[in-house]
Amino acid sequence: MSSTGEPSIFSRIASREIPATIVAETDRVIAFNDIAPQAPVHVVITPKTSEYANVVELAAGDPGLLAEIVAVASGLAATLSNGQFRLVFNTGETVGQTVFHVHAHLLAPQAAGGTLE
Numbered sequence: 001m002s003s004t005g006e007p008s009i010f011s012r013i014a015s016r017e018i019p020a021t022i023v024a025e026t027d028r029v030i031a032f033n034d035i036a037p038q039a040p041v042h043v044v045i046t047p048k049t050s051e052y053a054n055v056v057e058l059a060a061g062d063p064g065l066l067a068e069i070v071a072v073a074s075g076l077a078a079t080l081s082n083g084q085f086r087l088v089f090n091t092g093e094t095v096g097q098t099v100f101h102v103h104a105h106l107l108a109p110q111a112a113g114g115t116l117e
């Protein structure tokens with residue numbers, strides 16, 4: 001739930017209420033292609049539930065879950081790209097955070113011969 005009590009957009013993607021191209025999933029984490037990609041590989045990686053609004057809260061409250069997000073990012077970068085990547089956590093409205101359900105942006109170059117879908 002978000003601070004408004006409504007499920008966040010990412011919770012609704014995790015529950016399959018809203019469609020997305022899901023590229024990885026664990027018991028607690030889901031990863032899907034960003035609807036407005038800013039790089040050849042642009043994947044949103046997020047906990048399935050939304051109790052943490054940003055990465056600072058997540059690191060304090062559940063560092064193991066943060067480590068799981070990093071591990072999912074690393075695995076996806078190896079399969080979708082060349083293993084090298086940027087991992088961005090927008091933290092706060094003034095730096096562009098629009099969804100207050102913690103998430104990482106995985107940004108990477110396209111692997112030679114790879115496809116986004």
Ligand code: 5GP
Nearest residue numbers: 009020032033034035036090096097098099
């Ligand atoms: P933020 O700006 O909060 O760091 O990142 C939110 C991201 O979620 C944006 O890059 C935006 O394009 C993406 N996004 C927002 N709504 C949807 C959606 O319904 N589906 C998908 N796949 N991505 C979304």
